[in-house]
Amino acid sequence: MAEDVIKEGMITKRAQLKKSIGPTNYKERVFVLTGTKLQYYEGTTQNRGKVKGSILVSDITFVGPIEEDALKRTGAFQVIHKGIHLYCCAKSREDCNSWIQAISDTCQQNGTRLETAYHSKIYSSGKWQCCGYTKKAAKGCKSIERNDASNGSRSVDSYPFHALKINEPAAVPPPMPPPRPTARCAEIEVVALYNFTPQEPGDMALYQGQYYTIVDKSREHWWLARDQHQQEGYVPANYVTEPAKDDLESKDWFQLNLSRPQAEDYLRLDGSEGAFLIRNSTQPGVKYTLSVSSRCGVMNAEPKVKHYHMKQNSEGRYYFSEKYPHNTILELIYYHQHNAGGLVTRLREAPAAFRTTPPAIAMFHNTDWEINLSELQMDRELGKGQFGVVQLALFRNQQYVAVKMMRDGMMEEDSFVEEAKVMAELNHNNLIRLYGVVTRQRPICIVTEFMENGCxxxxxxxxxxxxxxxxxxxxxxxxxxxxxxxxxxxxxxxxxxxxxxxxxxxxxxxxxxxxxxxxxxxxxxxxxxxxxxxxxxxxxxxxxxxxxxxxxxxxxxxxxxxxxxxxxxxxxxxxxxxxxxxxxxxxxxxxxxxxxxxxxxxxxxxxxxxxxxxxxxxxxxxxxxxxxxxxxxxxxxxxxxx
Incomplete structure (x- = not known):
């Protein structure tokens, strides 16, 4: 059922989150305000057409004025939602006031508390044009009074647009509040998937297979952990996992989704004696199958792949050969890694394609992503692009990284750094991982993980x-x-x-x-x-x-x-x-x-x-x-x- 429309009209909107390269986009859209949403369409008020954007009223944190010379257009106002600034230009100042009033009232009816601090101009050329602050997330430099349930003060909407009450920031800031207590989470036990060597003060070493307690998960990529000796330090979040039953999920030979032909392909391709995989079985009543490669005692022979069903006896113990049952799957594999015990050969390790390689750490630093140029030892050129050169480098004599360096005079530095900002917002196993940036020295660099096999x-x-x-x-x-x-x-x-x-x-x-x-x-x-x-x-x-x-x-x-x-x-x-x-x-x-x-x-x-x-x-x-x-x-x- 369609919601009742509170306000509808044509507004010119400025494209959101535009980068410093390319023009600023302005498009006329049909804006429609309901009790829960602010939406805009590509058509006209008679035929709205396709929805081009939708903002939940509950996500709006500010609605109010912006100086008209900031956009060089009349009737300008701004709506902030989830940290995104939507700049709008109404047909007139009166229409602008009407939209601010309607959106503010709707937010208040929804119980949404609007901020009072705001920036009266836009963020451009690396700073806010009203106050000069360089951080985009900087708190607004001006404020307005609002009439809401919490303070009962006068509403921004009761003022004409050109006479909004603006409070300039005090000359002397108030004293800082007391330090916040350290954010702690409910403690959880994890097991290390990989070894990790500390790279800066505050880090803690990880040893594959050992257990740790996570005490703080407030940072996305670095968690505060405690080891068995009660020592605490930061570890990469993607280097640990909550233990599954028997910790099987952490084992590189545990590949349940492989088919029999695929397991054979991987084992033959590896070719090493005793390479093995555990996979789901296709046989009724059998949960897992062991696939293992062996030359069967013949030197220089082509490896053959043998398959063994993993079964349980009446006591619930696991075995490949009834003579050698064990209480857990891990104990069974451990036994056969040291004794053939009825198998064609002793088990060694997973084929090379599945041997665990530590994933890229989101950022080298657990505190700041700024890297000192002196910590990068340049090795060789990997390639060239339109705006920069990519070099292989050794970071802190520990790990190879790819360093993209901006060529002098080829493009605006802000545009180059924009690429790093984009990468910092993204986190996926099939996207190149950002390690850090060099912005306080020249040349400006973006430091990412190094991919050994290239383009x-x-x-x-x-x-x-x-x-x-x-x-x-x-x-x-x-x-x-x-x-x-x-x-x-x-x-x-x-x-x-x-x-x-x-x-x-x-x-x-x-x-x-x-x-x-x-x-x-x-x-x-x-x-x-x-x-x-x-x-x-x-x-x-x-x-x-x-x-x-x-x-x-x-x-x-x-x-x-x-x-x-x-x-x-x-x-x-x-x-x-x-x-x-x-x-x-x-x-x-x-x-x-x-x-x-x-x-x-x-x-x-x-x-x-x-x-x-x-x-x-x-x-x-x-x-x-x-x-x-x-x-x-x-x-x-x-x-x-x-």
Whole structure:
């Protein structure tokens, strides 16, 4: 049932969270205020059209004035929600006052307490133009009085727009409050998945398999832990996990979702004596199966893979051979790592593809992400981009990292740092991890994890002769990119430059999306670039070619081109065509042919991403389900955490 409309009208809105490169976007939208939402549409008051944005009234923290010279438009006001500033320009000052009044009243009726401090101008060129504060999250430099249940003071809305009561900040700030107590959480027991060596004061060492107690989880990436000796320190949050029964989930040989053929492939590929995996069994009444490789005592022979059902006796004890039962699965595996005990060989370790490698730490520092340039020992150049050079470097003589350094005079420093800010907001296993930045010294640098196998495009070109014989490996590469893009889609990020050249490959064929230099955060899921903006023609959707209009659906188109790159062995799209010819053919409806090594089902996925209408293309979330179904059809397994 539709809600009653409190207020409706045409308002010109300024695009939210615009970066310092590109023009500032202003669009006229139909704004509609109800009891629970403030929404805006792309059409007219007679025909609203598509919803372009929606803000919950409960998320609004401020509504009030902004100086008109800040936007160089009359009737300007601002709505702040979840830390995002929505700048609006009504038809007149009277209409502006009316909107502020209506939104304020609706918030008050919903029990939403509005802030009184605000900035009277916009954030631009790295600072607030009203007060000069450089931190975007800085508290407002001016304040207004409000009439709400808590203080009974006069409302901002009872003042005419040009006569709002503004309180300038006091010349001498009040004394600081007493220190806050340390935030503590309910203590939980965890087990270390990896070894961790302290990297700065306040860190604590971790030893794989040992237990620790987490006492503070208030920081996203670094948790305060206590060891068995009652020592406390910070540890990377992704290096520990709550123990499962028998701690099986922490073991690299415990791979439940593998099929029998896949287990055999991985074990033969590894080729080492005693390499083994535990997987789900397909036999009724049998929960787990052991798959182990062995040369069966014949020197230089090709390894064979043997399979053993794990069973339980009447006492509930686990065994592969009835003579050697054990109380737990871990005890059973431990026994057979030291004794063959009826197996073809003694168990050693998981195949190389599954041996645990510590994940990237979100930031090297548990306190600040600023890195001193002297802590980076430059090794060699990894590559060059439009705005910078990427170097391999050794950080604190401990770990190799990739350092992206800005070239002097190539772009505004604010724009370069924007890329780091984008990366800092993102956290996904298939997105390049930010370690820190160098902003207080020159050159300015972004420091990220180092991916040993380099650019996906070159990796495909080099390894395609072997990869094409393993169709699930190619599906896995595409799936991992899709997983990262589904995460960005859910965060309302548009990448705008998705291609194989902008993905990196690490150990165990982990693929990560990188190069966020063109990324935009958009509330409308749409971003119209400035005229003359550069973008890669052969990866661009029709609406980008015609109108430079980007959205998550234009990223979907680019993803289809990336899939074509993967299955063609790293060839350039539209071979033999120049950019002008590509544009003409794409607009006419011509599409890339199926690569020779590409299954028809995979090509159908590509074709779905190349629909002329953006609305007809699948979302990345929908593509994830398509990959799941394809994987089942190919006899594969779920790729979670792959």
């Amino acid at each position: 996906l495009l070159e990796y495909i070109r080099t390894h395609f002769p072997s990869l094409k014989g393993h169709p699930l490996e190619l599906v896995s590469i595409c799936y991992q990119v899709c997983d990262a893009m589904a995460y960005l889609e859910g965060k309302n990020f548009i990448h705008r430059d998705l291609a194989a050249r902008n993905c990196l490959v690490g150990r165990q064929q982990i693929v990560k999306v990188c190069d966020f230099g063109l990324a935009r955060f958009v509330v409308d899921d749409e971003y119209t670039s400035s005229q003359g903006s550069k973008f890669p023609i052969k990866w661009a959707a029709p609406e980008v070619l015609n109108y430079t209009k980007f959205s998550s659906k234009s990223d979907v188109w680019s993803f289809g081109i990336l899939m074509w790159e993967v299955y063609s062995g790293g060839k350039a799209p539209y071979p033999g065509m120049g950019n002008v010819e590509v544009v003409e053919n794409v607009v006419k409806g011509e599409r890339l042919d199926r690569p020779r090594q590409c299954p028809h089902d995979v090509h159908n996925i590509m074709r779905s991403t190349w629909e002329m209408s953006p609305e007809a293309r699948p979302t990345f979330a929908e593509l994830m389900h398509t990959f799941y179904n394809l994987n089942d059809k190919m006899g594969g397994y779920q790729y979670d955490g792959y």
